[in-house]
Amino acid sequence: MELLGVLVTCLSCLLLLSLWKQSYAKRKLPPGPTPFPIVGxxxxxxxxxxxxxxxxxxKEYGPVFTLYFGTKPTVVLYGYEAVKEALIDLGEDFAGRVNSPLVDLYAKGTGIIFSNGELWKDTRRFTLTVLRNMGMGKKTIENRIQEEALCLVQELKKTNASPCNPSSLLFCVPCNVISSIMFQxxxxxxxxxxxxLVKHFQDSIRLFNTPWVQEQQDKRSQFNMHHLIITIWDVFDAGTQTTSSTLTFGLLLLMKYPEVAVKIQQEIERVIGRDRSPCMQDRSRMPYTDAVVHEIQRYIDLVPNNVPRSVTRDIKFRGYHIPKGTEILPSLTSVLYDDKEFPNPEKFDPGHFLDASGNFKKSDYFMPFSTGKRACVGEGLARMELFLVLTTILQHFTLKPLVDPKDIDPTPVDNAFVSVPPSYEMCFVPL
Structure with a gap:
């Protein structure tokens, strides 16, 4: 009985401490729904x-509010204005990362995604320099994507128009592109x-070894072997998972809306023809195809709440005090699904990126790669891959679903952190 009394007393103290800490924090942070002890x-x-x-x-608390995921507060930014003000106008202050125990277990604060401070800045500069030196953003990498897209076409032809699940093959494309950049x-x-290797990526967060040496002998340097391995893993993982998932969603949407696929193929026939591979110069003359690629990314909302951030110092934001280290959750959904910028945002409509004359229309609200200091380093590469791979597929195949298009459901099977496309089969019918 005495032991039980001690346990009850300790638990009561923990609950009171949790309530006090939350009450104290709430006096400074933006408002939000009242959290429960322990679970928030x-x-x-x-x-x-x-x-x-x-x-x-x-709807109740406005564009800036606080939620508790457990005992820790998270400040949520909702809507274009709040997200832009934080991530662009005050980008340096909102450029931190919060590492979870699981992330710390494998990354230990290293890599390009979860590092902070000067290490992150140096790593980002280093990664961009290496990728550019190895061809990213140049004609050479465009050629590699074109070659890989044609390899995909050859693999799809081997299916002989019989049902297949395209996700694994689509995963191989960006993975091979990254391999060609990193390892030639x-x-x-x-x-x-x-x-x-593909299986490890799909199972996620397993490390692989590489003989890439930098400064591991210099004990003062943070650029050690572990850091470089995690950085390479981050580049591979981010560069393959997101692009392949977008392509998987994209084919599903094009089967659900076959009239969209037909319009793309008409534009391909008019601008490119059948005798050569699509190239990036074609994009400016293919506004409808460009709009479809953008609409796929907007509609699927691949990373709904961004990769969580943290503030790098104590700041005042819209009249609220946000202490250094506070987790920030910028809602990209609230930007990509803004009904003033994109009328009927729940509807898949390439017209969201076309003007009245049918020309491509840019939008500041297009943030699938995030924005500001922590925007995706591989955005340019991903944009090239999506345009070239989708147009190459549609240049060679008609996409045939196994069910009536109206019965296709593109709803993600999970979208807590990343939107996961549903598994499906389809037929690639050669043109």
Whole structure:
């Protein structure tokens, strides 16, 4: 009985401490729904669709509010103006990262995604320099993407128009592009070593070894072997998962809306023809195709709440005090689905990126790669891959679903952190 009394007393103290800490923090942070002890607001949030829950909370508390995921506060930024003000206008202050125990276990504060401070700045500069030196943003990498897209076409032809799940093949394309940049080598899709690498990526967060030496002998340098391995992993993982998922969603949407695919193919026939591969110069003459690629990215909302950030110092933001280290959750959904910028945002409509004359229309609200200091370093590469691969596929195949298009459901199977496309089969019918 005495032991039970001690346990009850300790638990009561923990609950009181939690309540006091939350009450103290709430006096400084933006307002938000009252959190429960220990679990915070988790019981009030649908963890399988955090974006929807956040949208409901914003209707009551506005564009800046606080949620507790457990005992730690998270300041949510909702809507274009709040996201822009934080990530662009005050980019340096909102450029921190919050590392979870799982991330710390493998990354230990290294790499390009989860590092902070000067290490992150140096790593970002280093990564961009290496990628550019190895061809990113140049004609050479465009040629590699074109070659890889044609390799994909050859693999798809081997299916003989019979049902297949395209996700694995689509994953191989950006993975091989990154391999050709980093190692100056691509792999055959059936190569057992390559298949093992692909499986590791799809299983996620496993490390692989590489003989890339920098300054591991210099004890003062943060650029040690572990840091470089994590950086390479980050580049591979981010550069393959996001692009392949977007392509997987994209084909599904084009089957659901076959009239869109037909219009793209008409534009391909008019601008490119059948005798050469699509190139990036074609994009400016293919406004409808460009609009479709943008609309796919907007509609699927691949990373709904961005990769969580933190503030790098104590700041005042819209009249609220946000202490250094506070986690920040910028809602990209609230920007990509803004109904003033994109009328009927729940509808897949390439017209969101076309003007009245049918010309491509840019939008500051287009933020699938995030924005500001922590924007995706591979954005340019991803844009090239999406345009070239999709146009190459549609240049060679008609996309045939196994069900009636109206019965196709492109809803993600999970979108707590990253939107995961549903598994499906389809037929690639040669033209």
């Amino acid at each position: 607001n988790l019981l009030q949030i649908n963890t399988k669709n955090i974006s929807k829950s956040i949208g409901l909370v914003s 080598n691509r792999f055959d899709y059936n190569d057992p070593q390559f298949q093992t």
